[in-house]
Amino acid sequence: MYGRYTQELGVYAKEEAARLRESGQRRSASDRSRTLDLLEYEKGRCAKCRIYTVRCQKFLISRVGEDWIFLILLGLVMALVSWVMDFCIAICLQAQKWMYGGLDSNVLLQYLAWVTYPVVLITFSAGFTQILAPQAVGSGIPEMKTILRGVVLKEYLTFKTFVAKVIGLTCALGSGMPLGKEGPFVHVASLCAALLSKFMSLFGGIYENESRNIEMLAAACAVGVGCCFAAPIGGVLFSIEVTSTFFAVRNYWRGFFAATFSAFIFRVLAVWNRDEETITALFKTNFRLDFPFDLQELPAFAVVGIASGFGGALFVYLNRLIVVFMRKQKAINKFLMKKRLLFPALVTLCISTLTFPPGFGQFMAGQLTQKETLQAFFDNLTWSKQGLAEEFDYMGHSQAWRHPQVSVFVVLVIFIIMKFWMSALATTLPVPCGAFMPVFLIGAAFGRLVGESMAAWFPDGIHSDGTIYPIVPGGYAVVGAAALSGAVTHTVSTAVIVFELTGQISHILPVMIAVILANAVAQSLQPSLYDSIIRIKKLPYLPELGWGHHEKYNIRVEDIMVRDVRYITLNCCYRDLHNVLLTGHLKTLALVESAESMILLGSIERSQLQSLLSQQLSRTRRLEYIRERSVAEKKRLSEVSNPSSEDSNMRASQEVRFQISTEESSLSPARPVSQKPLKPALKRSSVVERPIEIPTGPHDNSGIALKNLFCLRPFSFSFVGKPSMMPSFLTYFPSPLCVLQIAEWEEKQLDEQVNFNNCKIDPAPFQLVERTSLHKTHTIFSLLGLDHAYVTSIGRLIGVVSLKELRKAIEGSVTVKGVKVRPPLASFRDSGTTGTSSSESEATELHKLWDRHRSISLPREHVPSESDEKSQ
């Protein structure tokens, strides 16, 4: 009875889990004891100490859940990595300044020092990354987004990549180019999590679970942002927005935990290193709290937001334009492909020449590093008010913004324009680098510009009630930074990041308003920077359903699905399999009960089918056939009883060969799929030996293709080969006559029914209904990370929807240029086969099933149903 077992299920699940855990512990305990034994053999005083360590570790692992230990370790490691990297970058930048400062007698030498340093560092970074792991190039967020969608990207989470990314990133940032650390840090954290997971799997079993790994990667992304900016909350939110479409709230927890721990350690390290007195924000601001801004300043903040939106879209567009341009110019491309390091070197040379402080750099505060620039933007002074500001004597970095001849506004405008294209260009360099920080900086500069203008316009503030509250340009810088970075990345959590970065939340409403406006503008113009890179790199992706696209609610799966599904039936023969493999190129194929019923039973991977087919036509089976045949022939020959010496020689070698092959064939049923072929006696024949790779081109008469592979080539070889090699060669293909017989044999083999017994079938592929809306389909695809889904109607397969169709339908983009063609599916709809009403069509479908059922007992009359038409 239904529900009979449910009450005791809890007990069972608990016991089962306990059993598994126990066995795991036992196993790990035995491992541990083996380790202990090994340690005994070790000589030295610390052996006992180690034993205790191991025991302690064992206790730790067995007692407390591994989840939080993993997260703490991850946070710790990432905080250390981040801190060490920051330390190295600071040293690099200091060294450049020191060199530049020391050579102030000669401008040329100064220039050389200023320029050579970054060129060398960037070139090294590019070269190192190229050699060790080219996957480390770039931000890493687009790849992480893809990986978290469930796609496996090879080599993206290896130790090599980790090393390349960390060292490459340190060098790239140490060069002083307008590059960021935040995007790559997401990748570094994920790498770290993946490696830590592998390392931890030595101790426990759960680290091998795939869904757990994905969860941990999601947490790692949060850690990456969190420990980069010491912004745990912003880190979690930013990583969610950037990498996920759907987010599990339970992961959120993990992210918070790890990111907080990481940010904490990161800042504690700064305190221990006496950089800071206590734990504070990274770019601490000191705006007044009692009256942070006036209500009447809000329109100015809104303007900052809207302008940032346009700026962000422009940045993404510019970035893509550069990449596409570099790719399209074949002459440049060829040249650069040869000298891979030339492009980064040239770009670096160009950028660093322009920022040379005694040169053009004096108009754009070229001598300041990114950090110093940002601190200058966020400071509490007003640069434009000459009278009052003079008193403060332009302390520290603000000094750089005062130019004797040029107003601060001009400097800011030049800074914004120059940095804009420089950042867009620099982020296309083949080094590990992010775009967040440069964009953040430009945004801050723009905000500062607006703020300074406002301060110049209203020197005594806007407030009319007597009390003078002067305008704070630093607040505008904060708003601008959040807005522009939000526009480029299409996130709102940059707002939270700036609060955590500056340690002040007093400007929350202006920041939120600006960020939302910037997002609204940017999202309607361009994809986010990461999505743009995903499209450039052609990674598998699914576009978001944007705002206000309410027409998406009206499109149904039946409008977008492909009705002409490739399928195989349960009782098909190998020839059908072969035909299906030849004509389609999908990764998975639907398995239906029969062509008439079309009841979906499951889906099979293409590779499984290929191995099935190659097994059926395998050498072992062929050889077995030949042996049988030859035994029969032998009998016939012995009856004729007049063999020539050459013939017997040949036969002897055949017999030796056959013995080996017999062994093979006796083995093959046990592990039949991916068998390594025996090393061929003749090297040339390896061409023949390779497993069947059926060409996926548009072959129509398929039988010939196979014959090409198996039969026709040996012909040519048999004439090419030297006479002395003939006998061993003929072991495989005894004679031209025999080859023909093999072809015949193959034809026979192809007509046999397929035996799916050893085939791995996914018995529950995801199914949709015709009436499922596009909106729901999108949700399901992105929720479950699907690649395709079958559309069924009462068990009957009627179509398939893959990521491609969905993408097309959502984007509504037309790749067919020129003539507007009538949508081919319209005809389907017009003819009314399925389009009318759901219940009606369902009834029709059911009728067919019904008829089929009746026809089992009755003499079957062939009704030319839809499914029959399709199966042809």
Added chain:
Amino acid sequence: MYGRYTQELGVYAKEEAARLRESGQRRSASDRSRTLDLLEYEKGRCAKCRIYTVRCQKFLISRVGEDWIFLILLGLVMALVSWVMDFCIAICLQAQKWMYGGLDSNVLLQYLAWVTYPVVLITFSAGFTQILAPQAVGSGIPEMKTILRGVVLKEYLTFKTFVAKVIGLTCALGSGMPLGKEGPFVHVASLCAALLSKFMSLFGGIYENESRNIEMLAAACAVGVGCCFAAPIGGVLFSIEVTSTFFAVRNYWRGFFAATFSAFIFRVLAVWNRDEETITALFKTNFRLDFPFDLQELPAFAVVGIASGFGGALFVYLNRLIVVFMRKQKAINKFLMKKRLLFPALVTLCISTLTFPPGFGQFMAGQLTQKETLQAFFDNLTWSKQGLAEEFDYMGHSQAWRHPQVSVFVVLVIFIIMKFWMSALATTLPVPCGAFMPVFLIGAAFGRLVGESMAAWFPDGIHSDGTIYPIVPGGYAVVGAAALSGAVTHTVSTAVIVFELTGQISHILPVMIAVILANAVAQSLQPSLYDSIIRIKKLPYLPELGWGHHEKYNIRVEDIMVRDVRYITLNCCYRDLHNVLLTGHLKTLALVESAESMILLGSIERSQLQSLLSQQLSRTRRLEYIRERSVAEKKRLSEVSNPSSEDSNMRASQEVRFQISTEESSLSPARPVSQKPLKPALKRSSVVERPIEIPTGPHDNSGIALKNLFCLRPFSFSFVGKPSMMPSFLTYFPSPLCVLQIAEWEEKQLDEQVNFNNCKIDPAPFQLVERTSLHKTHTIFSLLGLDHAYVTSIGRLIGVVSLKELRKAIEGSVTVKGVKVRPPLASFRDSGTTGTSSSESEATELHKLWDRHRSISLPREHVPSESDEKSQ
């Protein structure tokens, strides 16, 4: 060919969407023109003005996407509601204070005024809510969580509930009881969204889409928290954590937009009302920014966090205990059921007596409102340092904490203890109320206590480097508030809420650490307050997979699924349907191809089957049968040709009746499912007339049950009914003899095969595989909001998993007390039917299918397969 249509799909989808949109517009345009026509008839000067308004509205709706208009409207309305409510509450509280202050000559009068006021308000609130909409009682967050899971709760989103909630909440909070506004506000915002959605659907079509409504509800929850605390970010995050398991990042956007707008308007209203000079935080703090806290204070913060964790768990436990106690005590229960308003009145009396300022209230700052108390806790002074603090003269609300005889520590401890049980008790009152704010207050008190202790312990601060940084107890209060409210609600976003509430983020790390520790402790001890209420109210829910439950990764669906699935086959007869309906009580039943193949075709709702069955045995068909039979009998009778007068009379009435029934039967094929029965001539016979509601009890011989309904009751009636009524009554059941014939007829009907043509079938119910892990199952269930899923193996139905099994497996809770029974599924596993290996079992399954296929052509031999055994 696969992919043939994909290129032009985009075009098609676009055109299709455009067509649909256009037709929608056309429709709405015609609606609009009708409205215009109507308006023309209206007399008055503003008609033209209205036409312009309508046109303008039309333009707005057609031009800009409705999404953000909806969100802005929602934000605006909620901000207004929140502000007006706050205003009313403030007036109520002021009135109480004024009454209390005015009567300071007589303590008894003062006491009466102090007590009567809240009792009246709470009683009114309880009564009003009870009468208008009992659904408005309580927080609303548990219900919203359930609704967002996809469950339809009736009456929870109606206008009545809205009115009841808003007015009830205002009164409840105006009484000064320790109740919160935040939880109910989530509900109010959702109500507002639902009503607004209904209102907007008058203009456009998309507002009727269900998934869109759910998205809007999710955004509304964010708005609710956001405009309650003027905390947009915290609001979004809190609402996500509290209501969702999986969250779509696209909703996040909506939430941010609406919540920011709402918070903005909410604060702007305060500025316009001259309450504030500019937009600032609700409970603004003014801690020092340069050195917010010392690193060495972190252990103290951690202690606050851990203690809050225990406190939070205790609060949830206490709250549940009170509810369960009230329910279990039948004597109390009965009494309270009669006098529903007595319980709230008594509780209010008790609580307000204890807080009476001249009485016990003097030891717990009873005269302060919640808001004043919180402001006092967050202030920048140190109460315990008598020497220094004397200078400040205990300004404002801090005055209340100084008691001439008792130390401030004692006052704080008394406050915490008293408020703790008061809040736990008060939140069980049948009025609209939340627990967040009271808990937040207790947390702040606890934090303040620790902070004051620290300040007393280290009067010159901990920092050793010369500069004296005194300890800020207000910072501890902030940490405590976030930690305790986080522990009770199981959220980390309370951290963000306190930053936004206080306008300072300088304590970010202590707050984060404390909140995370509090959560870790509380989550391991108790469910969250909302989950606790969900369980008490027995709403459908799915528990979360907690931390470190890594054994969950090892449990598979095959361990928890119910193997004995109730199913119906495509070629079953009505008797089978009847049997299935009698024995099970599931909402949906699986439809399989046949009992042998067990190929899952879809699922059918129970109600559909019931209507199928009742249609088969319907009165119209029965009457038709009777007519046919009577016609036959007539012939027979006319042959006998000696009718009595009574007989002819009866026959005449039968004939009239038959005419009607003929009309009926000619109609029935067109719309057969839910047909309203004709009004019966005799009222008594409605018992017979009602649609078949098959009893779900454990009936074994099912046939009798139906006979009870159809045949046996008329027997008794025919003797009870008066003679004059007999003829019309006999129209239905002409004679006892005839009843027997009807039973015979029904038996015959039951043996007919079911015709599923007009039945609504879900052709793609969600399917899992045996090897799906519990973890993945949980993910899928919570992602898609499933109620149950079928477990299939290559198309064959082998089990079903419902929410119940999943819940049991996750909680591992044993409801069977006493003897430990062997889990019944263990035997399944031991016998090795499925337990061994996936590929092997799959192969077996396939073999069966295979055999079946062969047997179609060959003479079938019955193999007693697993499925056959189950189908019995």
